[in-house]
Amino acid sequence: MPARSKAQQKAAGAALAAKRGDAPKKSLKGASKQMEESMSEKELEDMASTRRKTLPERKD
DSSP states (O other), rough: OOOSSSHHHHHHHHHHHHHHHHHOOGGOHHHHHHHHSOEEEEEEEETTSSSSTTSSSSOO
């Protein structure tokens, strides 16, 4: 499932890093914290790998 905004893609990247152990889970806030708990590593990887060039900053 691709990300729908740059903010969502960035949150997925932070959640993925925490899930893999590259970043501390304590550093997560808001959406990234929920993503880390509820999504699999594969789902996070798919969302975080979305190209950002054509995405809006935030979804309306």
